[in-house]
Amino acid sequence: MAPKTPPSYLMAGMPAGRSTREILQAAAPIALAVFVFGASFGVLAVAAHLPAWSVVLMSVLVFAGSAQFAAIGVITAGGSVLTAIFAGALLNLRFIATGIAVARSLPGGRLLRSLLAQLSIDESYAMAARAGTPGRPDGRTLLVTGACLYAVWVAGTVIGALLGPVLGDPKRLGLDAAFPAGFVALLWPMLSGRHAVRCAIGGALAALALAPFTPPGIPLAGAAVVGLWLAR
Amino acid sequence: MAGPLALALVLGLASLSFIMRATGSFLPNLPSAVTERTAGLAPALLAALVAIQLTGPHGLIQLDVKVPAVLVAAVLAALRAPFIVCVVAGALVAALLRALFHFN
Numbered sequence: 001m002a003p004k005t006p007p008s009y010l011m012a013g014m015p016a017g018r019s020t021r022e023i024l025q026a027a028a029p030i031a032l033a034v035f036v037f038g039a040s041f042g043v044l045a046v047a048a049h050l051p052a053w054s055v056v057l058m059s060v061l062v063f064a065g066s067a068q069f070a071a072i073g074v075i076t077a078g079g080s081v082l083t084a085i086f087a088g089a090l091l092n093l094r095f096i097a098t099g100i101a102v103a104r105s106l107p108g109g110r111l112l113r114s115l116l117a118q119l120s121i122d123e124s125y126a127m128a129a130r131a132g133t134p135g136r137p138d139g140r141t142l143l144v145t146g147a148c149l150y151a152v153w154v155a156g157t158v159i160g161a162l163l164g165p166v167l168g169d170p171k172r173l174g175l176d177a178a179f180p181a182g183f184v185a186l187l188w189p190m191l192s193g194r195h196a197v198r199c200a201i202g203g204a205l206a207a208l209a210l211a212p213f214t215p216p217g218i219p220l221a222g223a224a225v226v227g228l229w230l231a232r
Numbered sequence: 233m234a235g236p237l238a239l240a241l242v243l244g245l246a247s248l249s250f251i252m253r254a255t256g257s258f259l260p261n262l263p264s265a266v267t268e269r270t271a272g273l274a275p276a277l278l279a280a281l282v283a284i285q286l287t288g289p290h291g292l293i294q295l296d297v298k299v300p301a302v303l304v305a306a307v308l309a310a311l312r313a314p315f316i317v318c319v320v321a322g323a324l325v326a327a328l329l330r331a332l333f334h335f336n
Binding site: 073075100183184186195 | 233235237238239240241242243244245246248249250252253254255256257258259265268269270271272273274275276277278279280281282283284285286287297298301302304305306308309310313314315316318319320321322323324325326327328330331
């Protein structure tokens with residue numbers, strides 16, 4: 001199989017691996033899932049009374065499903081904007097770790113690399129890590145997969161935000177229960193290994209212990225500290 | 233939610249997320265002992281979010297339709313059902329219990 005040379009300047013100096021087409025074929029099933037995830041985020045965010053334009057803008061600028069989901073979940077539960085930002089940002093802290101891992105695999109200077117690293121989400125990072133060597137994710141896989149998933153994430157959000165108001169009363173449809181159900185669904189695949197289970201139990205207990213005595217946001221901060229503490 | 237407040241939410245979360253993804257390009261030598269610990273954040277926070285949503289202001293479990301919804305979603309997730317199936321099933325359980333039995 002002769003590796004094709006992609007035309008983009010982004011690929012200059014990167015090891016010639018799989019073709020763009022092969023990478024996109026591998027990403028297709030994930031893209032479908034991300035599209036549906038984006039649509040469900042759009043529906044739920046509009047049901048939480050956010051203006052549709054801000055829902056789409058959030059997907060355009062944040063591009064992180066679990067963080068956006070958590071932020072809207074906090075708003076739905078009556079939390080403040082600051083608490084919602086805090087919850088979402090804490091869930092994104094893992095991107096510091098993945099950002100360090102992908103930085104070495106990306107082309108260009110620091111500025112360009114920091115911009116390209118915005119295409120890393122859990123799914124594109126996992127694909128890049130699988131395509132690369134240990135400790136060095138494949139940069140091209142990250143960029144191609146990330147760009148593809150970014151497009152379907154935004155498109156899915158637009159569809160969901162348009163569809164949301166048509167669906168009617170969110171509580172009658174059980175959409176308020178969709179948040180904890182979604183958090184459980186996001187959590188479950190992460191529970192591989194002793195450390196992750198320990199962090200989940202510790203985080204839940206810390207939040208429950210703090211909730212009766214502290215303002216919103218503090219229970220999540222306590223859970224974050226416990227998560228960092230129990231991670232190793 | 234009012235427009236300016238929604239904009240504050242979006243821009244606040246977006247700028248923090250941008251900084252976190254960009255950090256790696258500027259700080260390549262963060263000790264791995266630090267970065268490895270961030271792996272514990274996501275499970276701890278998601279479990280905390282579930283716990284908070286299922287409990288009342290006094291930290292006690294609140295028996296409403298969210299509890300069976302979460303149990304169904306957890307079982308489906310354990311059976312490796314796709315994310316959207318878990319979410320839709322959870323919402324469906326809540327909607328049905330409300331429609332049929334007029335639960336909270």
